[in-house]
Amino acid sequence: MNTVGTETSGTDTATSGASGNEALARLRRAASHRLFWPAVILVGLMLVNLPSTPDYFSIGVRHGHLYGSLINILIFTAPQILVGVGLTLVIATSGIDLSVGAVVAIAGTAACWWVVHASDQNAATTALAAAGIGLAAGLACGAWNGFFVARMGVQPIVATLTLMVAGRGVAQLIGNGQIITVNSSSYALIGGWWGPLPSGILIAAAVVVLTILLTRRTALGMLIEAVGGNAEAARLAGVRATRIKMTAYIFCGFCAAAAGLLLTSNTSSADANNSGLWYELYGILAVVLGGTSLAGGRFHIGGTVLGALVIGTLNNTLFALGVPSQSNLVFEGGVVIVVCLLGSPKFRTKVLNLRPGRRLPVPAAPTTEA
Amino acid sequence: MIARRDLFRTSAGVLAAGALVPALDACSKSSPKASSPGSSGSGGGKAIKLGFSQVGSESGWRTANTTSVKDAAAKAGITLNFSDAQQKQENQIAAIRNFIAQKVDVISFSPVVTSGWDAVLNEAKSAKIPVILTDRQVDGDPSLYVCLVGSDFEAEGERAAHLMEKVLTGMTGPINMAQLEGTSGSAPATQRAAGFKKVMAASDPSWKIVISQDGNFTRDGGKQVMAAFLQSHPEINALFAHNDDMAIGAIQSIVAAGKKPGTDIKIVSIDGVHDGFVAMSQGQINAIAECNPLLGPQLMDTVKAVLAGQTVEKWIKTKESDFTADQAAAALPQRQY
Numbered sequence: 001m002n003t004v005g006t007e008t009s010g011t012d013t014a015t016s017g018a019s020g021n022e023a024l025a026r027l028r029r030a031a032s033h034r035l036f037w038p039a040v041i042l043v044g045l046m047l048v049n050l051p052s053t054p055d056y057f058s059i060g061v062r063h064g065h066l067y068g069s070l071i072n073i074l075i076f077t078a079p080q081i082l083v084g085v086g087l088t089l090v091i092a093t094s095g096i097d098l099s100v101g102a103v104v105a106i107a108g109t110a111a112c113w114w115v116v117h118a119s120d121q122n123a124a125t126t127a128l129a130a131a132g133i134g135l136a137a138g139l140a141c142g143a144w145n146g147f148f149v150a151r152m153g154v155q156p157i158v159a160t161l162t163l164m165v166a167g168r169g170v171a172q173l174i175g176n177g178q179i180i181t182v183n184s185s186s187y188a189l190i191g192g193w194w195g196p197l198p199s200g201i202l203i204a205a206a207v208v209v210l211t212i213l214l215t216r217r218t219a220l221g222m223l224i225e226a227v228g229g230n231a232e233a234a235r236l237a238g239v240r241a242t243r244i245k246m247t248a249y250i251f252c253g254f255c256a257a258a259a260g261l262l263l264t265s266n267t268s269s270a271d272a273n274n275s276g277l278w279y280e281l282y283g284i285l286a287v288v289l290g291g292t293s294l295a296g297g298r299f300h301i302g303g304t305v306l307g308a309l310v311i312g313t314l315n316n317t318l319f320a321l322g323v324p325s326q327s328n329l330v331f332e333g334g335v336v337i338v339v340c341l342l343g344s345p346k347f348r349t350k351v352l353n354l355r356p357g358r359r360l361p362v363p364a365a366p367t368t369e370a
Numbered sequence: 371m372i373a374r375r376d377l378f379r380t381s382a383g384v385l386a387a388g389a390l391v392p393a394l395d396a397c398s399k400s401s402p403k404a405s406s407p408g409s410s411g412s413g414g415g416k417a418i419k420l421g422f423s424q425v426g427s428e429s430g431w432r433t434a435n436t437t438s439v440k441d442a443a444a445k446a447g448i449t450l451n452f453s454d455a456q457q458k459q460e461n462q463i464a465a466i467r468n469f470i471a472q473k474v475d476v477i478s479f480s481p482v483v484t485s486g487w488d489a490v491l492n493e494a495k496s497a498k499i500p501v502i503l504t505d506r507q508v509d510g511d512p513s514l515y516v517c518l519v520g521s522d523f524e525a526e527g528e529r530a531a532h533l534m535e536k537v538l539t540g541m542t543g544p545i546n547m548a549q550l551e552g553t554s555g556s557a558p559a560t561q562r563a564a565g566f567k568k569v570m571a572a573s574d575p576s577w578k579i580v581i582s583q584d585g586n587f588t589r590d591g592g593k594q595v596m597a598a599f600l601q602s603h604p605e606i607n608a609l610f611a612h613n614d615d616m617a618i619g620a621i622q623s624i625v626a627a628g629k630k631p632g633t634d635i636k637i638v639s640i641d642g643v644h645d646g647f648v649a650m651s652q653g654q655i656n657a658i659a660e661c662n663p664l665l666g667p668q669l670m671d672t673v674k675a676v677l678a679g680q681t682v683e684k685w686i687k688t689k690e691s692d693f694t695a696d697q698a699a700a701a702l703p704q705r706q707y
């Protein structure tokens with residue numbers, strides 16, 4: 001998480017001619033950092049908005065709530081960040097979870113179903129019970145995936161694909177094919193406002209920080225990477241690979257469920273058919289943009305957050321600029337390709353002639369986050 | 371439900387059935403219950419068998435559409451073989467092949483996508499089973515289907531534009547409109563946009579559509595896109611949403627931006643779902659151009675007419691109305707979807 005700031009450290013010192021060479025070397029080193037280019041793209045996307053939105057970076061208060069472009073982006077990206085964090089750990093175990101979008105729908109729909117069937121929609125207990133039901137559904141889905149992958153040895157892509165397809169059907173069954181609209185002031189708090197602060201952002205931030213602490217301040221992160229690098233070797237070394245994998249899938253289900261609660265609370269409705277649609281793909285994209293290898297064995301939660309923010313900012317920019325809607329996907333694809341290319345050391349040395357300073361041509365990516 | 375009086379009929383060709391039941395002309399216009407099932411012989415002289423493949427159950431609109439088809443079939447004494455495609459074309463093609471194998475009298479479906487139907491429709495044609503589209507058009511050879519029973523999306527866009535004109539009457543100063551489009555590339559999105567644009571072009575020249583983007587027909591989409599619109603175009607004072615759900619999402623963003631939906635920003639949308647009417651009765655949506663899903667009775671009438679050998683119009687348009695905020699409270703209790 002401390003890595004995003006490094007991009008500017010090089011330019012800060014480039015004031016005196018004597019230290020110019022050193023500054024350039026530092027810039028080159030920064031440029032070879034895995035998060036440098038996603039961060040540059042993120043800043044670039046934000047700057048693109050300035051001509052049409054002069055107060056893009058300003059944050060004000062409307063109706064007692066924080067208001068501003070950046071706040072909007074964070075609110076709408078929060079569910080995606082949650083899903084991304086869960087996916088990061090699963091992918092680190094060299095797995096994949098395609099069912100996250102469906103789990104988002106199941107948890108959100110189940111929670112809203114509970115709210116509309118409660119005797120008092122506005123009661124705090126109603127919202128708490130609904131959140132509990134949603135999260136429990138997410139944990140159950142995660143355990144289901146984990147059971148097939150970790151215990152039965154089914155390939156992750158196959159095991160989770162079944163839940164991806166069936167899960168959305170389950171959500172539709174819960175919602176009876178209809179959009180469930182809730183009128184609950186307490187349920188609206190989950191993804192709404194706590195005083196002036198948007199609760200979705202706070203919840204996502206809390207999950208991110210706790211996950212980083214849990215994985216990087218304990219041995220858990222290392223164990224996950226060991227399992228992802230070589231499950232058999234890890235097992236022989238005494239790591240309980242099955243249990244670690246199981247935990248990762250359950251955690252991923254939990255994160256997806258939390259995202260479902262945020263989404264449905266934010267719009268005060270559950271749309272089983274559309275909520276969380278394509279989240280698995282955008283989640284994987286965020287993970288990859290953040291520098292986590294799909295092969296497993298290495299993960300960067302801070303990178304995933306940055307990746308999700310790049311996607312969220314890109315979408316917001318496309319909407320705000322009002323580009324023809326048919327070209328949205330082309331822009332999205334274009335930005336992803338640029339980030340991936342810039343992130344590739346080979347491409348940088350060959351095309352941009354940006355040699356990675358005094359380091360080896362292929363920089364050894366740091367194994368730890370903080 | 372099966373009409374026993376038809377049991378004596380052993381076999382007759384699909385088209386010959388019309389000649390046997392001369393009274394059908396009148397029946398197809400009268401109430402469905404009164405008309406006798408003008409059955410073909412392929413079912414062994416039983417009630418009409420209709421194979422219907424639905425898109426899925428993706429919205430309240432669609433659910434109402436399904437219910438209407440089922441109810442109308444039961445009322446008309448037509449045996450309905452219903453299949454849900456869950457928004458996948460391959461499911462729909464499989465369902466149509468099933469219908470052909472089961473030798474139903476008529477096949478009807480709401481195409482998930484517009485293209486790629488020629489092969490399976492040719493199979494239906496070889497089996498001499500007439501095909502009636504509902505709700506959505508298909509690209510390709512129009513001789514492969516008898517007709518379409520469904521909404522005219524372009525006309526809906528035009529009606530929405532006229533409603534917008536009505537809502538904006540008396541407003542002074544420039545009008546800066548935003549448009550929330552439906553899913554990019556879908557027929558309702560393109561045609562509603564076209565219809566709206568056509569009418570607006572001939573309208574007051576100081577009225578402009580300043581920004582337009584894809585809100586994916588969902589509440590979340592409408593909310594996100596509208597939030598971004600209001601960042602870059604705080605001058606927006608009118609909104610046209612391609613469906614109610616996007617308008618409902620946009621309303622939340624308008625409130626978050628400290629503005630009053632329906633007052634600071636006039637809103638017109640299309641569909642007329644229940645929640646849209648609730649928002650309209652609260653004054654948050656100013657007007658709604660209805661897109662009627664209750665086409666079951668019209669479909670059953672058409673099925674009978676086709677089996678009776680009558681020529682039907684290639685496009686049988688659904689009956690739809692316009693609503694403004696002052697009618698919302700009165701109309702709300704009658705909304706079935």
